[in-house]
Amino acid sequence: MYQYDQYDQTIVDERVAQYADQVRRRLSGELSEEEFRPLRLQNGLYMQRHAYMHRIAIPYGNLRSDQMRMLATIAREHDRGYGHFSTRTNIQFNWVELEETPEILRKLASVQMHGIQTSGNCIRNITADHFAGIAPDEAIDPRPWAEILRQWSTFHPEFAWLPRKFKIAVSGSKEDRAAVQIHDLGVYLSKNADGEVVASILAGGGLGRTPIIGAIIRENLPWQHLLTYCEAVLRVYNRYGRRDNLYKARIKILVKALSPEKFAQQVEEEWQHLKDGPSTLTQAEVDRVSQFFAPPQYDKLPGTDPSFEKHLLDSRGFARWVERNVRPHRVAGYAAVTLSLKPHGVAPGDATDAQMDAVADLADEFSLGEIRVSHEQNLILANVKKRDLYALWEKAKAHGFATPNLGLLTDIIACPGGDFCSLANAKSIPIAQAIQQRFDDLDFVYDLGEVSLNISGCMNSCGHHHIGNIGVLGVDKDGSEWYQVSLGGEQGSGAEGARLGRVIGPSFSAEEMPDVVAKVIDTFVDQRLDGERFIDTYNRIGIAPFKERVYASRQPAHA
Template sequence: MYQYDQYDQTIVDERVEQYRDQVRRRLSGELSEEEFRPLRLQNGLYMQRHAYMHRIAVPYGNLRSDQLRMLARIAREHDRGYGHFTTRTNIQYNWIKLEETPEILAKLASVQMHAIQTSGNDIRNTTADQFAGVAPDEIVDPRPWAEILRQWSTFHPEFSWLPRKFKIAVCGSKEDRIAVQIHDLGVYLDRDANGEVVASILAGGGLGRTPIVGKIIKRGLPWQHLLTYCEAVLRVYNRFGRRDNMFKARIKILVKALTPAKFAEQVEEEWQHLKDGPSTLTQAELDRVSQYFVPPAYEKLADTDASYEKHLLENRGFARWVERNVRTHRVAGYASVTLSLKFPGVAPGDATDKQMEAVADWADEYSFGEIRVSHEQNLILADVKKRDLFAVWEKAKAARFATPTIGLLTDIIACPGGDFCSLANAKSIPIALAIQDRFDDLDYVYDLGDLSLNISGCINSCGHHHVANIGILGVDKDGAEWYQVSLGGEQGMGARLGRVIGPSFSAEEMPDVVQRIIDTFVENRIDGERFSDTFDRIGIAPFKARVYASQQPAHA
């Protein structure tokens, strides 16, 4: 993992002291809330319904064990004993006191972490594959490139006041596991015929009020030009993006208005002023960053392990967990483990201080002291020996981290919703818990196969409902909470947006609505099809007819 040098640490430490003085002036009344608002947002601090929420950056989802222990300590000492992992691989604390936030940032700085640019109209946390460096389908490890983009974008003076927030994702595998196509700017890494790293650049993706799948605007970009080309994209957006209407300020609106082809022409023209300039990457710079992402000291192991195989045969619960929560590793004798943060009675993505400390301990014992965060709001131990999988499973089960449902219906993605967020129209967490409670039969959920269900409490789509097989959006109807349902969304290389099935539903109706959707799928499924395959084959009409057959919704 990347380690701060003296410049990184100095910048973060000085930012803490700068912010400490800003908080002092706010508490003394020297700064009004209007004056303080942009300052706190630049440090990841939001005012929510009940308290301040503090969002902490987890660059490309990578954590050291000492960092996770610090996050646990902050949860215990400054929150209510838990944190919430988000779809941008960050962590949020929902019950923060303003006067304690400088101390939180100081504690983060002591383990090379910060909250810089986790909010505001700037370049947010860059995300990457949670299985980077270990996935068998990986072509290029995206982490050095994500780190280069992080360093370039942090405090970039030209892009500190963009028309709107800006999100970047980097993928270097055949499978897109981080939803690149719904980002403002996406990077697909590949190798050309000579084995050199090249990039395809996407622009104009995003969800929210106007969901759009991003389009490729540049193919075969040599790696040396990654920063200069991205800078050209940002310059065009910064110059021509809407600033008169925040709902039309994202880059996706600009790309759509110009058309992707015209936008690409403008970027290409701007790039000619930057190409081969000071931001051109050199081999020395790439080597400097890449040295922090070399493979750990793997043991030379056989690909099979007798004790592991024995446990698979004798323990059905362990075998099921392995099938859903354990992924193949590129190194023989190792595997990657996803620890589920989706268990009954707990908001998706939440983890207690004790759970975080337990995971940090497991990382030290079994996975080279490293933890990953996925945009599905789960935690990953990327480098576990197969012979240790049974021990990890037993410990995860005791800590309620072993729900064997990764990729299944109850592996729900959900934002905090109206329980916390001041922007939300409706609650997300109670709906997620009600659906999990309805579908508590693991055998039944397991038989359904891969099926995504995402929930957002408002049109900002922090729960990525647009790209779920079943998407649920909280809407306000005359002051009451209602829920709109969409079907057929997909993320990944073939990303697409779901289609709204019709009028919205009350919270009480939602478990029955999802049940009817699932019943329709099961009745029409052929030969073990995935939900998305059945939906493509039969269309939306049978689902709609079944859902609305027994009622006349009162709200459109």
Template sequence: MDETTPHDMDATFQQNLGPHMYQYDQIDQRIIDERVAQYADQVRRRLSGELSEEEFRPLRLQNGLYVQRHAYMHRIAIPYGNLRSDQMRVLATIAREHDRGYGHFSTRTNIQFNWVELEETPEILRKLASVQMHAIQTSGNCIRNITADQFAGIAPDEEVDPRLWAEILRQWSTFHPEFAWLPRKFKVAVCGSAEDRAAVQIHDLGVYLKKNAQGEVVASILAGGGLGRTPIIGAVIKEDLPWQHLLTYCEAVLRVYNRYGRRDNIYKARIKILVKALSPEKFAKQVEEEWVHLKYSPSTLMQEEVERVSKFFAPPAYEKLADTDASYEKHLIENKAFARWVERNVRPHKVPGYASVTLSLKSPGIAPGDATDKQMDDVADIADKFSFGEIRVSHEQNLILANVKKHDLFAVWERAKATGFASSNIGLLTDIISCPGGDFCSLANAKSIPIAQAIQERFNDADYVYDLGDLSINISGCMNACGHHHVGNIGVLGVDKDGSEWYQVTLGGEQSSGATGAHLGKVIGPSFSAHEILDVVTSVIDIFVEQRMEGERFIETFNRVGIAPFKERVYASRQAQAHA
């Protein structure tokens, strides 16, 4: 594939964008356009009655269309969380013209539209194709959207930019005929920094990138991670894999899974069950045996291919700036609210004079991850003016401006306030990760959004939340764990109990903990009713405040004192209320 200007991008936008994001060539565009036409005919036949719902189901799922509790939900792929401003504007248009004026950014960096009409979905895909987007492989038992670090290419602790390798994996896995009908869905995450911001260890297949002593890119491959009803941390099955063999080794992993993964029980079909049943060592041995036949196959990466794709991720046209800026420093001193926002929402950048900004999608009263059509348009405008027209979506359901001059941070903050995305809560208690839950999802046992909103409303004292420090709350409406509750410091899981909504609470989970990796939370005890859960979270916070030592984060206090004091307080309070 060569660098050819996409058919719906004008020359001015192309020039302003620069080469720092992947762009379709004519072959890519033709494939996507043909898929849209194919799907449009499938919808026509379904609406006319030529196709039954049973016949149509696999066809719609191949294009990201689900039947939810109240309507169709359309899930759109955002590869490794990267968006151009023109793509964000098209998402805003879809929200405005085909939904109820908003979209939901998920923990897999996709966007979901929850209220679409079947007959309008071909037009949605046409609009997406006009800006090089699609909904392919956002559903079904296939390789799903590849995810990566939202600060890829800009983080000071990064050793290898994962976007290049995530894009290579995306191109290899899209329409891969051998892996279109796997035993179950398959999720991949890639990271190349010291801090794992991509939750690599809880994916079916994880890739940690680094450089060896010779300065060559090598990878550690993990397999068998995942959450759901059987949460498991992935195991390293290959160290120091040369970059040339990234695809061949991943292909060997998938072949072993495709051959031996269970197909008789949907709850035991994920690769984590196979790896656990065999043991990571035996699974790795089978992969090595399969890899012998693939190691020097056509999937072996060549330098020319890596160079071709890497051109799309060349840095934007950074200016040569001093690392300090007088006006920025002045605003920090004079404006306490701005200084707090910088502390929580602004991160260092590898280029002097620049920073990255996280726009919080966790405002009080709003479902975590939701953005209106106007907000999406506003973010696109801000990105064009201040961040080379680029937006990132994070695993935590927030948006990122990757390349902002320090001189412009105050102006970006003011624009973010006007847009509703300036909550200074990144990493704090109110930066809640949540799935859509029972309000939308037909699989959910309980609602997630009202619980998240109730927590945000109760803890609406910004100073108090700020003083609590880093503390993650993750909420899932069912055992599928789309809210990643197992790795939240406080995890909340919706469970069904005699037809009522109840919630199980876990404590001590972590997405990443430096050298020790991710940790799964521990169940505190029997579940709680919907009217109890807010008080339970409050009691947990109270115990933390009482037990913490100076400067401790919640997870550090929990690891030091254990689960017992939390459990004792929560159930004592419950018993006292029962006798009141």
């Protein structure tokens, strides 16, 4: 993992001191809330429905065990004993006091963490594949390139006040596990015929009020030009992006208005002023950053382990967990393990301080002290020996991490919703919990196979509902909370691109939602061919059978 040098640490420490003085002036009345707002947002501090929320950056979802322990300490000492891991792989503390936030940032700085650019109209936390560096299908480890982009974009003076927030994702694998296509700017890394690293650049993706799948605007970009080309994209957006209308300010609106082809042409023209300039990457710079992501010293292990195989035969529960939550590793004798943050009755993505401490201990014992956060709101131990999997499973069970539902119906992605967020139209967490309760039979959920269910409390789409096989959106109808359901969304993988779901019809009350999802699932079960995933059945039969069943006995309701 990347380690701060003296310059990184100095910058973060100076920002902490600067912010502490800003908070002092706000508390003394020297700064009004209007004056303080842009200053706190630059450090990830929001005013939510009930309290301040502090959002902490986790670059490309990578954490050390000491950093996770510090997050546990903050949850325990400055919040209500838990934190929420978001779809941007950040962590959010929802109950912090303003006067304590400088101390939070001081503690974070002591373990090379911060809240810089987790808010505001700037380049946000850059995300990547949570299996980066260990996935068998990986051509290029995206983490060094994400780190290079992070260093370039942090405090970039030209892009501190963009028309709107700007999100970047990087992937270097055949399977897209970073949802690259729904980002403002996406980077797919690969190798050309000569074995050189090249990038395909996508622009104009995003969800929200106007969901759009990003378009490829440049292919086979040599690695040396990654920063200059991205800078050209940002310059065109900064110059022509809408600032007169908040709802039309994202880059996706600009790309759509111009067309991807014309936007790409403008980027190419802008790039001619930057190409081969000071931001051109050198091999020395790439090597400098890449050294922090060099593979660890793995033990030489056989591909199979007799004790592991025996446990698979002897324990049905362990075998099911391995099938759902354990992924192949590129190194023989190792595996990647996902620790589920989706047990029944718990808000998706939430972890207590005790659980965070436990994850840090598990990482030290089983995974070389490293933890990953996925945009699906789970935690990953990336380097576990197969012979240790059973022992890890037993300890994970004790801490509530071993629910074998990865990729299944109850592995729900959800934003905090109206319980916390002041922007939300409706609550997300109670809906997720009600659906989990309705489908509390793990055998049944297991037999359904892969089904993604995503919930957002408003059109900002922090729960990525547009790309869920089943998507749920909270809407405000005459001051009441209602829920719109869409079907057929998909994150996309390999040659299959991401797809946006279609709304099935009028919205539903909170009380109706478990029954609505049950009817959708019943339709799938009735129509499913052998081995079909939910999305395969949906693509084959279309939306009509689902819609007919859901509304068959329902009285007319809100649109």
